[in-house]
Amino acid sequence: MSAITKEQVLEAFRFRAATRAYDPTKKISEEDFAYILECGRLSPSSVGSEPWKFVVIQNMALRKKLIPVSWGMATHAEDASHLMVILAKKNARYDSDFFRIALEKRGLNSEQMAKVIDIYKKFQTEDIKILENDRALFDWACKQTYIALGNMMTSAALIGIDSCPVEGFDYDAVNQILVENKIFDPTEWGVSVMVTFGYRAKEIRPKSRKEIEEVVQWVREE
Numbered sequence: 001m002s003a004i005t006k007e008q009v010l011e012a013f014r015f016r017a018a019t020r021a022y023d024p025t026k027k028i029s030e031e032d033f034a035y036i037l038e039c040g041r042l043s044p045s046s047v048g049s050e051p052w053k054f055v056v057i058q059n060m061a062l063r064k065k066l067i068p069v070s071w072g073m074a075t076h077a078e079d080a081s082h083l084m085v086i087l088a089k090k091n092a093r094y095d096s097d098f099f100r101i102a103l104e105k106r107g108l109n110s111e112q113m114a115k116v117i118d119i120y121k122k123f124q125t126e127d128i129k130i131l132e133n134d135r136a137l138f139d140w141a142c143k144q145t146y147i148a149l150g151n152m153m154t155s156a157a158l159i160g161i162d163s164c165p166v167e168g169f170d171y172d173a174v175n176q177i178l179v180e181n182k183i184f185d186p187t188e189w190g191v192s193v194m195v196t197f198g199y200r201a202k203e204i205r206p207k208s209r210k211e212i213e214e215v216v217q218w219v220r221e222e
């Protein structure tokens with residue numbers, strides 16, 4: 001792997017900023033966007049579940065339907081080069097076909113699979129307790145999608161591409177619009193979060209962050 005310096009990485013983190021105004025004349029190349037998607041695909045997820053789908057909406061008529069119910073991207077959904085809706089898997093239970101297929105893909109035999117599924121059962125029911133209701137299980141899948149979201153925004157920043165994560169929307173309405181347009185099956189998937197990508201139209205004000213001492217707590221040897 002070719003080395004990238006810490007300063008280059010920090011520069012990308014400082015450059016990345018929630019972009020609310022894109023230059024509508026600048027589009028991300030296919031190659032660059034494929035790189036961003038690959039960084040999403042390679043992201044880690046709890047128990048390797050990969051409970052996500054990255055839906056890239058380049059259809060302007062559909063984008064325009066989303067804007068009235070998405071206050072958080074009202075100023076940038078239309079001008080963004082790419083608009084992505086990240087879906088999270090519903091019902092990602094340890095005993096679902098979803099997990100069975102993933103484990104088969106990893107080449108596990110039936111004995112190994114039974115063992116692993118037993119571990120996942122304990123994890124989901126007793127440890128992290130996400131089988132108490134459908135919402136908890138769906139939110140667990142959503143948490144995984146945010147890792148891919150972060151990675152895609154950072155990888156974009158590393159090559160000078162801007163982005164804005166978007167939670168500012170009416171979830172019921174966005175789900176309904178996408179389902180009506182046959183984008184996904186609502187028994188299998190739900191909207192987790194959205195993100196726009198493009199090139200900033202103007203300079204963005206400097207970052208405001210808490211001090212390092214406020215966010216880090218060290219527990220050292222006595």
Ligand SMILES: Cc1cc2nc3c(=O)[nH]c(=O)nc-3n(C[C@H](O)[C@H](O)[C@H](O)COP(=O)(O)O)c2cc1C
Nearest residue numbers: 016017018020071072073164165166167168169207
């Ligand atoms: C999960 C998430 C959802 C967000 N939703 C929106 C949104 O709907 N609209 C928006 O303009 N900004 C949104 N933001 C951007 C935040 O306001 C922004 O990241 C934060 O103020 C820090 O600024 P910076 O990203 O420019 O460093 C969101 C950020 C995150 C992480």
